[in-house]
Structures are given as structure tokens and as C-alpha cells.
Amino acid sequence: MKxxxxxxxxxxxxxxxxLVIGMGIFRTPVNVAAKAGTEELFFGAWIAGGIVxxxxxxxxxxxxxxxxxxxAYYKIFSIGYHPAVAFSINCIGIVSxxxxxxxxxxIGAEYICSVILPPGAADQAxxxxxxxxxxxxxxxxxxxxxxxxxxxxxxxxxxxxVTVLVLICAVFFVPQAATPARTVQPVGxxxxxxxxxxxxxxxxxxxxxxxxxxxxxxxxxxxxxxxxPKAIIIGLLLIITLYLLINFAYVWVIGFEALGSAKSIAAIxxxxxxxxxxxxxxxxxxxxxxxxxxxxxxxxxxRIMFAMGxxxxxxxxxxxxxxxxxxxxxxxxxxxxxxxxxxFFAKTFDKILNYTIFLECISMASGAATIFxxxxxxxxxxxxxxxxxxxxPVVPLLFILAYVYVAISIYxxxxxxxxxxxxxxxxxxxxxxxxxxxxxxxxxx
Numbered sequence: 001m002k003x004x005x006x007x008x009x010x011x012x013x014x015x016x017x018x019l020v021i022g023m024g025i026f027r028t029p030v031n032v033a034a035k036a037g038t039e040e041l042f043f044g045a046w047i048a049g050g051i052v053x054x055x056x057x058x059x060x061x062x063x064x065x066x067x068x069x070x071x072a073y074y075k076i077f078s079i080g081y082h083p084a085v086a087f088s089i090n091c092i093g094i095v096s097x098x099x100x101x102x103x104x105x106x107i108g109a110e111y112i113c114s115v116i117l118p119p120g121a122a123d124q125a126x127x128x129x130x131x132x133x134x135x136x137x138x139x140x141x142x143x144x145x146x147x148x149x150x151x152x153x154x155x156x157x158x159x160x161x162v163t164v165l166v167l168i169c170a171v172f173f174v175p176q177a178a179t180p181a182r183t184v185q186p187v188g189x190x191x192x193x194x195x196x197x198x199x200x201x202x203x204x205x206x207x208x209x210x211x212x213x214x215x216x217x218x219x220x221x222x223x224x225x226x227x228x229p230k231a232i233i234i235g236l237l238l239i240i241t242l243y244l245l246i247n248f249a250y251v252w253v254i255g256f257e258a259l260g261s262a263k264s265i266a267a268i269x270x271x272x273x274x275x276x277x278x279x280x281x282x283x284x285x286x287x288x289x290x291x292x293x294x295x296x297x298x299x300x301x302x303r304i305m306f307a308m309g310x311x312x313x314x315x316x317x318x319x320x321x322x323x324x325x326x327x328x329x330x331x332x333x334x335x336x337x338x339x340x341x342x343x344f345f346a347k348t349f350d351k352i353l354n355y356t357i358f359l360e361c362i363s364m365a366s367g368a369a370t371i372f373x374x375x376x377x378x379x380x381x382x383x384x385x386x387x388x389x390x391x392x393p394v395v396p397l398l399f400i401l402a403y404v405y406v407a408i409s410i411y412x413x414x415x416x417x418x419x420x421x422x423x424x425x426x427x428x429x430x431x432x433x434x435x436x437x438x439x440x441x442x443x444x445x
Contacts, residue, residue: 014157016235018296019210026266031203034260049204050240055399061229064215065386068224074307080370088428102342105131108290111283145325156292163285198409229387302331354417361407
């Protein structure tokens with residue numbers, strides 16, 4: 001069945017913002033400050049991360065405009081690489097995404113539990129129940145169709161942006177935190193600087209990740225070859241601006257020395273503006289922001305599974321849609337079930353961070369590299385029919401090398417997480433060949 005084109009520039013830009021701004025910016029500045037040791041390196045890491053993300057956005061904008069398809073993030077791998085590689089990369093991406101959704105849902109549940117339950121009553125069972133309940137409500141919304149879920153996403157994204165803007169306003173209402181004498185020695189050699197920058201970029205990369213999934217909506221976007229690049233670039237420029245402003249607010253209110261060990265940094269900012277009621281106000285807003293992150297992943301990831309079903313990498317049932325609303329019901333249901341199951345096994349944020357970003361490094365670097373293959377394959381195509389990234393090949397190469405650098409930094413910081421990621425990649429590749437053998441066996445009968 002033909003997929004309807006329903007998404008506008010505004011819809012897609014809001015999807016970009018929600019894919020990127022999850023809970024990361026309310027937590028990762030603590031990790032970055034702890035690793036950086038100096039205020040200069042802290043802000044330098046965020047600026048560097050923004051530049052890398054912009055290079056990635058421009059690269060994926062061209063890839064998406066060349067192949068404006070539903071589930072394009074899978075299909076670019078199947079075009080550029082062996083199908084087993086495409087299967088492996090997208091499987092680890094889906095699993096890590098579901099793990100992030102589970103972890104973020106639990107964090108959101110912690111915030112809302114502090115508002116609706118008496119002190120000390122919010123045990124793990126309550127948090128898990130609220131997290132799962134929120135996930136199932138949004139699952140129901142997505143079953144109504146893309147129009148209903150995208151409109152819901154627009155509202156949730158606007159609330160998310162308002163939340164960040166409110167926190168940034170702390171700069172105007174709160175005096176600057178006292179700056180104690182520097183207790184951390186300045187960065188020494190260039191090797192030390194490079195090592196610390198790499199460690200900072202792990203958390204920064206987590207905060208900026210997600211925009212590449214926008215190309216999954218190419219087949220459902222009006223005038224996709226024109227709208228898709230604009231939406232990715234506009235959305236990311238907005239995100240970079242918000243991230244730099246809110247990090248400035250964190251340092252202004254909390255102080256850099258205290259930021260590296262602070263807890264609930266967003267709540268501190270809200271309390272500084274609203275007083276005792278600030279935490280309550282912010283808890284509700286962050287919970288809504290979490291719903292936006294969960295919803296956009298329920299929008300995006302089933303489309304990858306849908307594409308894998310079309311390519312017969314997954315059973316054909318994953319490529320089925322509901323005739324009335326074009327809902328990818330099987331893919332949506334399986335992805336939701338994965339996130340619900342992972343909620344019961346979610347680990348600490350720091351562990352999830354390393355595992356998720358290492359898998360993301362594999363996916364992002366290899367995904368961006370397909371631009372070289374696509375340009376070669378479409379050398380005779382009319383350039384006016386799609387967006388072309390400027391300063392090629394410098395921009396995609398800078399992006400790829402940056403993610404290789406982050407992957408090496410993760411291995412140096414947490415070898416187990418890196419090796420687990422490699423093992424998962426190989427394991428899914430083996431599963432692909434097993435699945436293909438079973439499929440051929442059934443067809444031969």
C-alpha cells in the first residue's frame with residue numbers, strides 16, 4: 001500500500017528537535033563538566049559537538065534528499081553495504097534506541113513521582129509502572145495514525161522548547177554563582193587535551209544524537225527533496241543555540257566547580273527562578289518533555305523495521321500497514337514491547353551512555369560514509385533534484401573522523417562497553433545469515 005505524504009516543514013523540524021532533545025541536556029552537562037575539569041574545555045566540547053552535529057546534519061540531509069523513502073536509514077545501508085551489515089547496524093540501533101527510551105521513561109517517572117506521591121513512596125515499582133503506562137498511552141496515540149502522532153509530537157516539542165527556554169531565563173533572574181579558587185589543574189599536554197576532549201564528547205554526542213533518523217520520514221514528507229534538508233538544518237541550528245544557552249545558564253547559576261558533581265541540575269535552575277514551587281513546575285515540564293522523546297522514537301524506529309520487512313531482512317509481516325490509517329502496527333507493537341521489557345532491566349545512566357554511544361558511533365560513521373557511494377552511483381543524475389552538501393568531501397569526512405574518535409575514547413574509558421558493541425554487531429550479522437537460510441529453506445518447500 002502506498003504511504004501518504006502528510007508531513008510539512010514544521011512537522012519535520014519539530015521531529016528533528018524531539019529526536020535530539022530528550023533527557024540528555026538535563027543530565028549530560030554534569031558528565032561533561034566532570035571530565036573537562038576546566039570551563040574552557042567544557043564549552044569547547046559543546047561547541048565542537050555542535051559543529052560535528054551540523055556536519056552530520058548536512059551529510060544526512062543530502063543522503064535523505066537522494067533517497068526520500070520511508071525507513072531510509074535502513075535502506076541506505078542496504079544500498080551501500082552488504083545486507084548483513086545493514087541488518088546488523090540497524091538492529092543494534094533499534095535495540096540501543098529502545099534502551100534509551102526505557103531509561104528516559106524511568107527518569108521522567110522519577111520526576112513525576114516526586115510530585116504525585118508522598119516523600120519516600122516512589123519505589124521502583126511505582127516508577128516502572130508510570131514509565132510503562134506512559135509508553136502504552138503514546139503507543140495508543142501512534143496506533144491512531146501518523147497525523148495524530150505528529151500533531152501530538154508538535155505539542156510535546158513546543159512544551160520541551162519552552163522548558164529549555166524557561167531554564168535559560170535563570171540567567172536573568174539569578175545572580176552569578178560565586179567562583180571559588182580553581183581546584184583543578186589546567187590541561188597539560190596536547191595528548192591530555194585530546195584525551196579529555198574525547199571523554200567530554202561521549203556525553204556531548206549523546207545529547208546531539210538522533211537527527212539522522214529524520215530521513216526515515218522521507219516517504220511521508222511533502223516535497224521531501226526540498227523539505228527534508230531544510231527541516232534537518234533548521235532543527236539542528238535551533239538545538240545548538242538552545243544547548244549553548246542552557247549550558248551557560250547551568251554554569252551561571254550552579255557554578256562550574258559545583259556542576260561536575262551536581263544532582264538534578266534542571267531542578268536547581270527552576271528552583272532559582274520559581275522558589276520552592278520551582279521543582280514541582282519543572283518536574284511536570286520534564287515529564288512532558290520525556291513523553292516527546294518517547295513519542296518521536298515510537299514514530300521513527302518502527303519505520304526502520306518496516307523498511308527491513310520490505311527488504312525481507314525481517315519477516316514480511318513487519319512491512320504490513322493498517323489499511324485505514326497506514327499504521328505500521330506490527331513494527332510499532334514489537335518496538336514498544338522491546339522498550340517495555342527493557343524498562344525492567346535498565347542500568348545506570350552512565351552505563352547506558354557508553355553502550356548507546358558506542359553503538360551510535362558504528363551506525364553514524366558507516367551511515368555518513370554512504371554519501372561517497374551514493375555520489376558515485378548517481379554521478380550522472382540531475383543535481384537540481386536533490387540537496388548537495390557544501391565543502392564536500394571535507395564535511396562528511398570531519399563527521400566520520402569525529403565519531404571514530406569518540407568510539408576510541410569510549411574504548412579507553414570503558415573497554416567492556418566497546419567490546420560488547422562489537423560483539424552485538426557480529427552477533428546480529430550471524431543472525432541475518434541464519435534467518436536468510438531459514439527463509440530460503442521455507443521457500444524451497
